Amino acid sequence: MTALNPIEALQAAFADAIEDAQTFRGETTIVVAREAIVDVCRYCRDTEGLAYNFLSDVTGVDYHPQEPRFGVLYHLYSMIHNRSLRLKVLLPGDDPVVPSVTEVYPAANWSEREIYDLLGVRFSGHPDMRRILLPDDWEGHPLRKDYPLGKETVQFSFNFDHVDQYKPYAQE
Amino acid sequence: MTGIRDSAWEGDLEQLKGLVSERALTGETMVLNMGPQHPSTHGVLRLILELDGETIVNCTPDVGYLHTGIEKTFESKRYEQAVVLTDRMDYLNPLGNNLAYCLAVEKLTELDVPPRAQYLRVLLAELTRINSHLVWLGTHALDIGAMSVFLYCFREREKVLDIFEMVAGQRMMATYFRPGGLWRDVPEEFEPAVRDFLDYFPAKIDDYEKLLTENPLWRDRTQGIGYLSADDAVRLGCTGPTLRGSGVNWDIRKAIPYSSYDHFEFDVPLGQHGDVYDRYLIRIEEMRQSLRIVRQALDNLPSGPVRSNNRKYVPPPRSEIGHSMEALIHHFKLWTEGFRPPEGEVYVRVESPRGELGCFLASDGSPRPWRVHFRTPSFIHLSALPHMAKGHMIADLVGIVGSIDIVLGDCDR
Numbered sequence: 194m195t196a197l198n199p200i201e202a203l204q205a206a207f208a209d210a211i212e213d214a215q216t217f218r219g220e221t222t223i224v225v226a227r228e229a230i231v232d233v234c235r236y237c238r239d240t241e242g243l244a245y246n247f248l249s250d251v252t253g254v255d256y257h258p259q260e261p262r263f264g265v266l267y268h269l270y271s272m273i274h275n276r277s278l279r280l281k282v283l284l285p286g287d288d289p290v291v292p293s294v295t296e297v298y299p300a301a302n303w304s305e306r307e308i309y310d311l312l313g314v315r316f317s318g319h320p321d322m323r324r325i326l327l328p329d330d331w332e333g334h335p336l337r338k339d340y341p342l343g344k345e346t347v348q349f350s351f352n353f354d355h356v357d358q359y360k361p362y363a364q365e
Numbered sequence: 366m367t368g369i370r371d372s373a374w375e376g377d378l379e380q381l382k383g384l385v386s387e388r389a390l391t392g393e394t395m396v397l398n399m400g401p402q403h404p405s406t407h408g409v410l411r412l413i414l415e416l417d418g419e420t421i422v423n424c425t426p427d428v429g430y431l432h433t434g435i436e437k438t439f440e441s442k443r444y445e446q447a448v449v450l451t452d453r454m455d456y457l458n459p460l461g462n463n464l465a466y467c468l469a470v471e472k473l474t475e476l477d478v479p480p481r482a483q484y485l486r487v488l489l490a491e492l493t494r495i496n497s498h499l500v501w502l503g504t505h506a507l508d509i510g511a512m513s514v515f516l517y518c519f520r521e522r523e524k525v526l527d528i529f530e531m532v533a534g535q536r537m538m539a540t541y542f543r544p545g546g547l548w549r550d551v552p553e554e555f556e557p558a559v560r561d562f563l564d565y566f567p568a569k570i571d572d573y574e575k576l577l578t579e580n581p582l583w584r585d586r587t588q589g590i591g592y593l594s595a596d597d598a599v600r601l602g603c604t605g606p607t608l609r610g611s612g613v614n615w616d617i618r619k620a621i622p623y624s625s626y627d628h629f630e631f632d633v634p635l636g637q638h639g640d641v642y643d644r645y646l647i648r649i650e651e652m653r654q655s656l657r658i659v660r661q662a663l664d665n666l667p668s669g670p671v672r673s674n675n676r677k678y679v680p681p682p683r684s685e686i687g688h689s690m691e692a693l694i695h696h697f698k699l700w701t702e703g704f705r706p707p708e709g710e711v712y713v714r715v716e717s718p719r720g721e722l723g724c725f726l727a728s729d730g731s732p733r734p735w736r737v738h739f740r741t742p743s744f745i746h747l748s749a750l751p752h753m754a755k756g757h758m759i760a761d762l763v764g765i766v767g768s769i770d771i772v773l774g775d776c777d778r
Contacts, residue, residue, distance in 0.1 A: 217709045218472050247599055249714065250723050250740035268712050268723065268740070272599070272613070275620055279712065300602025303748035304740075311436070326429035326777055335437055336736075342441070 196274040197242030199223065206236055212283075222266075222279040227291045230267075230282050234297045237269055237278065245269035245278055248298035253308040257338035262286030263314050267294065267301075284314060293319035311336040384425045385415045394422050399762070401430050406766060407504060408773030410747070416759060424754040424762070426747050431777040439737035443703035444470055445544060447734065452538040454739060455775035457497040460489050460529075461717045463542035465739070468623055469713040469724040470544040474706045476678050482546035482671040483625040488559070488662040489532070489541065490624075490715075491655040495566070496525040497718035497770075498648050498655075502573060505645070505767035509586050514576055521569050524562050531555060545679040546672030556663060563660055570652055577645070587642035591753045591765035594639060601749035604742055605720025606647045607769050611639035617716040628665075629658045641768040648770070651718075678704045703732035719743055719770050743769075743776035 200214045203223055210229030215222050225233050237245040249268040256262055261283040269278045282291050293316035294301050305316045306325040313334035316322060324331065333340055348356045388394045400411040409430035415423035435454060439447050451466045452459035464486055471478060478486075503518030526536040532551050533539035541548050577583045593603065598611040608615060616633040618626040634650035636643030673679045680699045681692035708730045714723045720742030727736040746769040753765050 218475070218711050220711060222710070248602060249721060250712070250725065250738075252725050252738040252740070254710075254727050254736045266710075266725070268725070272615055272620075277712070279710075298602075299600050300745060300748070303744060307744075324429075326432040328429075335434060 195242060196276070197240070199237070199243060199278050202240065202243060203233060203236070206240075207233055220277065220279060222281055224281045224283060227282045227284060230280065231292050231294055231297060233280060234267065234269075234294045237280075238297060243271065243278075244273045245271045247272055248294075248300045249277070251294075251301050251304035251308065253312040253314050253336075255312055255336060255338045257286070260286060263289045263312065265291055265308065265314060289314040290317055291315075292317050295319055310334070313337060384413055385423055388417075388422070389415050393417075397759075399759075401427075404508075406773075407771055410766075410771070410773055410776075412750075412762070412766075414759065414762075419758050419760070421754050421757055421759060421762060424751045426750055428744075428747060428773070428776050431773045433778065435778045436737055436739070439734055441733065443732050444706065444734060445699075445703060447737070448543060449538075449540045451739075452540055453774070454741065454778050455717065455719070455722075455743070455772050456537060457500050457772055458493055458717050458719070458722075458775075459537060459539050460486075460493040460541060461497075461715060461722060462739075463540060464490055464624065465713060465715045465717070465722045465724040466726075466737075467542045467544050468715065469711055469726040470706070472711045472713055473709060473726055473728055474544070474678055474704070476545050476675055477673050478546050478624070479670045479673065480625070480667040481550075481669045484628075484662045484666050485547060485551060485671065486542060486624045487626060487629065488659050488666075489529075489539075491658045491662075492525050492528060492559075492562075494655045494718045495652050496522055496529075498652050499525070501648060501718070501767075501770045502645075505764075505770075506577060506583075508763045508767045509583065511577060511580075511583065514573060517569065517572065517576075521566060524565070528555070528558055528562065531558060543672070543679075545675065546670070550671045556666075559659065559663055563656060563663075566656060567653070570649060574649060578649075584642060586761075586764055587645060587768075588640055589638070590641045590757060590761045591768055592638070592640050593749070593753055597752060598639070598749075601752060602745040603720065603749055603769075604745070605716065605718070605770075606644050606651065607720060607746055607749075609633065610636035610644035610647055610768075612637055617714055617721060621714065623713070623715060629661050631655075631658050641764050644768045644770075705730055705732055714740075717742060719772070719775065720746065739778060741775045741778065743771040743773070747771055747776055 204211050207229055210226040213224035237243050247270045249270050252266050254264040263284040265282045267280040293305055305319055308314050310324040310326050311334055346356050385396055389396050395416045397414045397416055399414055400406045401409040411427040413425040414421055435450050438450055448463055451462040455462055499518040499522040503515035506514035529539050530536045533541040593611050595611045595613050598608045612635050614635055631654045634647045636647055676695045681695055685692040686696050706728045708728055710727045712725045714721050723740030725738040726734055729735040754762050
């Protein structure tokens with residue numbers, strides 16, 4: 194079977210859902226509308242000339258303060274044609290929800306939970322949408338760019354008292 | 366037996382929803398915690414088990430105890446500074462992590478790597494594979510009850526760590542690979558030390574095999590346990606020896622050669638049964654193949670520089686700064702500000718001892734990475750553990766966890 198060009202094949206099959214396609218350093222990235230991501234993944238996996246049978250990784254990026262703010266990236270790989278493809282879904286900051294692809298690629302299960310945990314992007318239809326790395330009662334999503342970085346001011350002689358009053362033990 | 370509903374447990378039943386079946390709530394099955402401080406979980410892994418007698422009905426791994434936010438830390442380090450963080454993820458495969466990250470930076474910046482550095486990278490990455498497999502074999506055998514193998518494995522591992530110490534000054538956290546090549550060339554005593562190891566080690570692998578391969582107890586405990594079919598292995602994202610144990614011939618060193626792996630001759634061992642025993646056989650054979658690669662790399666080691674001469678990305682050596690104004694400017698720029706790669710996103714995969722280690726790098730054109738993500742094999746393999754463990758005895762779970770060779774530092778990052 195001959196390998197199809199993924200950009201042409203997907204544009205022909207999902208004319209409305211393919212928003213953009215680019216190649217950088219030999220890697221193809223196709224931007225897909227979020228409603229279509231499950232169907233596009235299924236098409237990529239089951240079409241003979243594409244046969245992206247292996248999902249390497251799902252990851253998320255926070256492009257804050259740009260809008261659309263979040264990107265969810267799917268790294269697909271075809272063991273038959275020995276090539277990779279990256280699908281990308283862009284999500285608005287006020288509504289970061291994307292359909293889960295676990296029914297097509299069960300390997301996405303924990304990766305999607307990790308993205309939810311660290312970036313706060315929710316995956317609708319995921320069988321077990323809980324935090325995975327952080328404790329259940331953790332507040333916020335640390336990989337977001339507006340998540341405050343913790344720090345402690347160094348105590349010198351000139352600011353000793355000022356820093357001291359903000360130390361946890363000083364508040365008693 | 367009392368069910369959870371009637372027991373003295375004060376927790377919220379909602380917390381257990383989805384983790385255990387209805388049968389656990391009525392007391393028909395028992396819920397048991399294994400870990401996080403259990404010697405056979407190879408670190409701090411908690412497994413919530415639902416048991417029917419001794420048979421596992423449900424297994425839910427709970428990870429995150431070693432989460433240190435390394436991916437967030439990357440975002441506040443410059444590209445060159447960040448290499449040091451990569452060692453600390455998978456602490457049994459430090460140079461392999463260095464390699465994945467450096468390859469990603471090199472792909473992003475289109476930086477060249479001299480042939481000598483590429484060969485040395487391959488050589489050291491394969492020694493790291495041996496190092497990792499030795500720890501795996503020792504602890505896996507210890508879990509199942511073969512005590513002495515552990516001592517022998519750690520005795521040989523010491524030799525590998527000595528070689529790392531010789532080249533990098535550090536036994537475990539080597540940070541020896543840098544974007545564009547290596548930190549510095551290997552010392553003179555490197556070649557004889559590696560040759561000594563090459564002569565000494567093959568007989569030791571045979572010794573391990575004498576202790577285990579035909580051992581009826583070992584075979585009883587490992588054959589037919591933790592079965593994973595080829596289809597399921599691909600579906601669940603398994604890679605490395607876990608995938609090849611199920612007979613799928615996919616090794617990234619062969620499929621997508623990086624760092625001149627295509628110059629070397631080696632075989633990829635495959636299993637037939639997809640059980641714990643086959644994964645054991647594969648890792649043993651991989652150690653032999655790694656020795657083959659190390660020998661070829663040492664025999665054909667090219668001479669020349671070990672770091673790229675592209676001064677926009679690689680700082681000049683001290684000797685150049687003394688007499689070149691331009692070198693001084695580059696030195697100043699690189700150490701105060703760092704380099705600025707072009708905007709873009711790349712994903713690089715390498716074959717770590719555990720499987721596919723992927724590094725995703727997003728750059729916004731500033732000296733610090735916008736986002737770094739590691740696709741770590743331990744994380745994905747643990748998500749496949751419930752599938753492998755269901756229906757087995759609780760005693761076999763220890764063997765299955767050992768056979769997928771997890772490192773929790775790699776899993777939690």
